[in-house]
Amino acid sequence: MARILITSALPYINGIKHLGNLAGSMLPADIYARFQRARGAEVLYICATDEHGTPAELAAAAAGQDVAAYCDAQHAAQRDIAERFGLSFDWFGRSSSPENRELTQHFAHVLEQNGLIEERVDRMIYAIDDGRFLPDRYVEGVCPHCGFEKARGDQCDNCGRLLDPTDLIAPYSAVSGSRNLEVRDTRHLYVLQTRLADQIRAWVDQHADWPMLTRSIAYKHLDEGLIDRGITRDLAWGVPVAYQGVARPGFEGKVFYVWFDAPIEYIAATCEWATAKGGANPEREWRRWWRLDEGADDVRYVQVMGKDNVAFHTVSFPATILGSAEPWKTVDMLKSFNWLNWYGGKFSTSGRRGVFMDQALELLPADYWRWYLTANAPEGSDTAFTWDQFATAVNKDLADVLGNFVNRITKFAETRFEGRVPDGGEPGPLEQTLYGDLTARLADLTAQMEGLELRKSAQSLRAIWGLGNEYLAEAAPWTVIKTDPVRAGMIVRTGLNLAVLFARLSHPFIPFTAEKIAEALMAQPLLGAWPAADAAEALGVLAPGSPIRAPEVLFKKIDDAQIAAWAEQFGGA
Numbered sequence: 001m002a003r004i005l006i007t008s009a010l011p012y013i014n015g016i017k018h019l020g021n022l023a024g025s026m027l028p029a030d031i032y033a034r035f036q037r038a039r040g041a042e043v044l045y046i047c048a049t050d051e052h053g054t055p056a057e058l059a060a061a062a063a064g065q066d067v068a069a070y071c072d073a074q075h076a077a078q079r080d081i082a083e084r085f086g087l088s089f090d091w092f093g094r095s096s097s098p099e100n101r102e103l104t105q106h107f108a109h110v111l112e113q114n115g116l117i118e119e120r121v122d123r124m125i126y127a128i129d130d131g132r133f134l135p136d137r138y139v140e141g142v143c144p145h146c147g148f149e150k151a152r153g154d155q156c157d158n159c160g161r162l163l164d165p166t167d168l169i170a171p172y173s174a175v176s177g178s179r180n181l182e183v184r185d186t187r188h189l190y191v192l193q194t195r196l197a198d199q200i201r202a203w204v205d206q207h208a209d210w211p212m213l214t215r216s217i218a219y220k221h222l223d224e225g226l227i228d229r230g231i232t233r234d235l236a237w238g239v240p241v242a243y244q245g246v247a248r249p250g251f252e253g254k255v256f257y258v259w260f261d262a263p264i265e266y267i268a269a270t271c272e273w274a275t276a277k278g279g280a281n282p283e284r285e286w287r288r289w290w291r292l293d294e295g296a297d298d299v300r301y302v303q304v305m306g307k308d309n310v311a312f313h314t315v316s317f318p319a320t321i322l323g324s325a326e327p328w329k330t331v332d333m334l335k336s337f338n339w340l341n342w343y344g345g346k347f348s349t350s351g352r353r354g355v356f357m358d359q360a361l362e363l364l365p366a367d368y369w370r371w372y373l374t375a376n377a378p379e380g381s382d383t384a385f386t387w388d389q390f391a392t393a394v395n396k397d398l399a400d401v402l403g404n405f406v407n408r409i410t411k412f413a414e415t416r417f418e419g420r421v422p423d424g425g426e427p428g429p430l431e432q433t434l435y436g437d438l439t440a441r442l443a444d445l446t447a448q449m450e451g452l453e454l455r456k457s458a459q460s461l462r463a464i465w466g467l468g469n470e471y472l473a474e475a476a477p478w479t480v481i482k483t484d485p486v487r488a489g490m491i492v493r494t495g496l497n498l499a500v501l502f503a504r505l506s507h508p509f510i511p512f513t514a515e516k517i518a519e520a521l522m523a524q525p526l527l528g529a530w531p532a533a534d535a536a537e538a539l540g541v542l543a544p545g546s547p548i549r550a551p552e553v554l555f556k557k558i559d560d561a562q563i564a565a566w567a568e569q570f571g572g573a
């Protein structure tokens with residue numbers, strides 16, 4: 001049995017994510033995980049909240065909360081919304097866990113043993129009134145590039161340029177507003193990525209099968225030349241710079257940089273999962289997914305993320321892993337996505353621009369969003385969300401094609417065949433054509449799903465639903481029943497089996513609807529099994545005589561008044 005480890009980029013802790021975050025990491029990873037489970041693979045799908053760093057501290061301060069309590073509440077909120085979107089994590093962990101603390105400190109220790117860590121003196125902004133250094137977002141001021149007046153120490157939100165806190169003109173403390181600042185020396189740890197550049201490039205070279213987007217970002221960074229990277233900060237919230245309980249001398253009160261510990265959480269979250277599962281040997285349980293010398297050599301590891309995270313996963317995190325010289329599992333397939341934009345611009349968490357996951361579910365059920373975001377996945381290029389396109393995907397694909405088919409065939413079976421799967425009759429030429437078309441489409445869909453090609457998979461699935469409607473239109477059981485009830489029964493049996501097939505194939509994409517269809521046709525156990533390659537076999541799963549019923553209306557169409565109201569509420573159009 002294949003073993004597949006899947007991780008999606010860790011959502012940052014400060015608040016519910018927007019649809020762009022969902023489209024480019026968690027949703028595609030979930031679809032892939034559901035598909036591989038149905039294929040019979042042993043799947044472990046891991047995600048977690050990324051909880052350290054200055055944005056969490058600042059958001060907690062703004063909310064008047066202790067940062068740990070803030071993270072507790074935000075983690076619970078994100079876990080709840082993920083569940084309501086049907087994201088089937090095997091574990092949704094937290095980067096602030098003891099497991100991550102220990103592993104992060106372990107990696108820093110072995111990197112240092114391998115001569116890849118160096119202490120350096122940095123010049124950092126110190127706020128005399130606050131009595132603290134002001135790393136990253138703790139300092140704000142005027143952008144030296146565009147003159148924007150509220151640029152943050154790590155980045156200008158106006159021109160997008162990355163900044164160093166000391167670049168800012170007229171800086172002030174984001175904590176107190178104080179301008180009583182000075183530049184002071186402070187010691188920090190650096191990972192010597194320059195020494196690992198050749199090794200990282202050789203490792204990237206081994207992955208010619210990665211998508212173009214992933215490879216181009218990886219090589220861009222490698223070609224520009226890696227720089228040694230500071231991995232500690234003058235902050236209180238984070239993983240302490242310590243080893244085996246003892247703080248590093250001179251680093252008391254400092255923590256590892258959030259980007260150092262966050263990807264290590266993929267491994268640590270697997271420890272959390274194994275511990276929570278409470279088996280006989282949790283240590284062995286998680287290590288068989290991650291240690292090549294303890295069983296992970298047959299694991300296929302798939303990472304899913306937006307393009308802004310690719311450099312960290314093709315350069316920085318590999319520097320940690322490869323630099324450790326320990327036999328850790330590295331990623332086999334790194335699937336990356338472009339941006340899902342909100343009309344002409346970007347979704348923005350800080351600016352509350354666009355639709356957020358909690359708001360989305362107040363408007364419509366999860367499957368409507370899941371389908372739209374998959375059928376319009378930002379794979380080849382950036383994609384813009386529009387209400388019109390969203391309504392088209394829901395009305396044309398879900399309501400007219402899938403919903404209409406399931407509704408017609410189950411209603412007809414309910415009224416004309418006493419709610420039972422009809423018996424008798426033999427497949428004719430029309431059915432043989434259907435088997436052939438379906439078998440070909442099924443092969444395409446399966447290959448596209450294996451290749452994590454979201455848009456193509458959605459197109460193939462929609463085409464398969466379409467075959468159902470075409471078949472019913474041609475076979476016309478409502479006419480045939482008047483002259484040849486046996487033949488009509490055969491058609492209805494085929495149609496009901498098609499509905500079951502659609503539920504099975506649609507389950508990774510729109511799990512809630514698939515469950516409704518399967519339940520109405522008494523076929524729930526089949527949802528967990530991807531159909532065999534031969535469509536004739538897949539269309540013979542319902543036992544003649546078994547009871548069925550018509551499900552409630554599966555999809556409600558979106559009308560113009562709703563679009564107008566939502567455009568008003570959320571902007572756009």
Ligand SMILES: [Zn+2]
Pocket residue numbers: 143144145146147148151156157158159160161
């Ligand atoms: Zn700027």
